[in-house]
Amino acid sequence: MRRLSEKILQIPASATIEITDKARRMKAEGKDVISLSIGEPDFDTPAHITEACIEALKCGKTHYEASQGLFELREAISDKLKRENSITADPSEIVVACGAKNNISEAMEACLNPGDEVLILDPSWVSYEPAVLMAGGKPIHNSLNQKDFQADDTILEKVSKNTKMLVFNTPSNPTGAVLNRDSVTLLKDICEDNDIIALSDEIYEKLIYDKEHISIASMGDMHERTITINGFSKAYAMTGWRLGYAHAPLEITKAMTKVQQHTISHPASFAMWGGVAALKGDQTCVENMRQEFDRRRRYLTGALSDMGYKTAPADGAFYAFVKVDGDDMEICNEWLEKALVAATPGTAFNASGWIRISYAAGMDTLKEAVRRIDKIK
Ligand SMILES: Cc1ncc(COP(=O)(O)O)c(C=O)c1O
Structure with missing residues (x-):
């Protein structure tokens, strides 16, 4: 066997x-x-974040927390999404996990059935396809326009009745390109017209040079069909802390929380207090x-x-x-x-x-x- x-x-x-x-x-x-x-x-990692974590450890914040993530952190994320991304996000619609990578897998686990197609825009980060496969989905690839790495109509050629999710990343790893308003609008239209969930990985959002970052969840009705992924690794130099988050409609965050309850439970309690300091502290x-x-x-x-x-x-x-x-x-x-x-x-x-x-x-x-x-x- x-x-x-x-x-x-x-x-x-x-x-x-x-x-x-x-x-x-x-x-x-x-x-x-x-x-x-x-x-x-x-x-x-900036000192005030590390100190907040040490303080949490000293104060005995070493116990189980809500499996969806520390409430104070989800509240800080909710404020951030509203302030910076024009996304109205109730703390109940946020899941804090062990890095954005963990959030991405949970989102796939929560949404995919066998045979569901996930359209990934290439060049794409190495872990999207394995996350789709591990969740039982079928990865379908379409390349962004290699002139400027923006979206174009060729994406529609890969959309089928089985397309459940569209995955993209802006600013992009590996290209460094930032999707412009026309591209994000096109992706929004494709998702709305074909009843597709958008998984928008915005982990490099803070590292942007003279360009505008656009969160697809802030456009039209996309709030109802977007899983916004973000985290602390890149913006706050916190890769080893393993702290990321997702915002999605309640139905999806409830399902993601179920996955989390039976796998990681939640990220380390004291690391989450570091996350609170990161978002609430001096930027x-x-x-x-x-x-x-x-x-x-x-x-x-x-x-x-x-x-x-x-x-x-x-x-x-x-x-x-x-x-x-x-x-x-x-x-x-x-x-x-x-x-x-x-x-x-x-x-x-x-x-x-x-x-x-x-x-x-x-x-x-x-x-x-x-x-x-x-x-x-
Ligand atoms: C595009 C992209 N998304 C997600 C991640 C995962 O980040 P995290 O450290 O929060 O799991 C990375 C890390 O390299 C990345 O490049």
């Missing part, structure tokens, strides 16, 4: 694993590998990190352009998405072997012919990486 489930066997190994493992081995051998394949801010720390990312972004995209590379519009997140001539896996391998620079092949995101470079690294490191890539060109 096969020990593993069909569900898990159908999930392909990540295209990033080969490169990541190789980079790790090379580092272990003492090679000076620069890792620009990371998806996390290189800053420490200067977020702006300072954003400005530093912006400085690096300008440097990196400029340097890549000087080397003759075309990049996707780097308007958000902390990635430069670079068009390459040839096989992106092979080129990444070559960069790693010859230049000792680790980047992520676009194939991992369903976008062959592109490479993702993270600029969540210090300026000196970025300059050295550019020098090395230029040298082997």
Whole structure:
């Protein structure tokens, strides 16, 4: 008898694993590998957030909380969504989970039946497709327009009577592109006309440069059919805290809470108090990190352009998405072997012919990486 489930066997190994493992081995051998394949801010969590968590621990906030998440945190999230995203969100319509990734899986578990199709807009973050498969759904892919990574009518060609959900991410990992108002309006129309749930992953919302972030849930009747995903990892440099949240219509958050009750229960109580401090505290720390990312972004995209590379519009997140001539896996391998620079092949995101470079690294490191890539060109 096969020990593993069909569900898990159908999930392909990540295209990033080969490169990541190789980079790790090379580092272990003492090679000076620069890792620009990371998806996390290189800053420490701001001190006032850490202190709030320590204080919570000292005060004995170490017990079970409501499985939907600490009420004070859901209240703070509700205020934030109203203030910043024009989304009216009752705390009962919010679920706090162990990272946005956890929220995404819960949303799929809550909504999908076998055979339900989930339309994913590519280039797409690596975990959407596995989340769909693990929840028993069927992933269907459609690429955004590769000129500017905006949405267009080709998406409609992939909509069928079985399409249950549309998944997209703005600002985008891996492209750094930000969906403009026309794109979000088109997605809204597609969802409304075809009775589709939108899953809008807005985790990079705070890392945006001279562009406007639009939450689809604030448009038309989308409040009734949108699962908005967000979290603390990227905006507040809290990746290891494992704290994310979702807002959705009550019917869906109740179902997501059911999933949570029987799996994680809820995120660590004291981490959630850190989340309260993050949302209610001074936001200067977020702006300072954003400005530093912006400085690096300008440097990196400029340097890549000087080397003759075309990049996707780097308007958000902390990635430069670079068009390459040839096989992106092979080129990444070559960069790693010859230049000792680790980047992520676009194939991992369903976008062959592109490479993702993270600029969540210090300026000196970025300059050295550019020098090395230029040298082997
Ligand atoms: C687009 C996107 N969504 C969600 C996540 C998950 O974030 P979290 O750390 O909150 O689970 C990531 C993390 O890399 C991401 O890039």
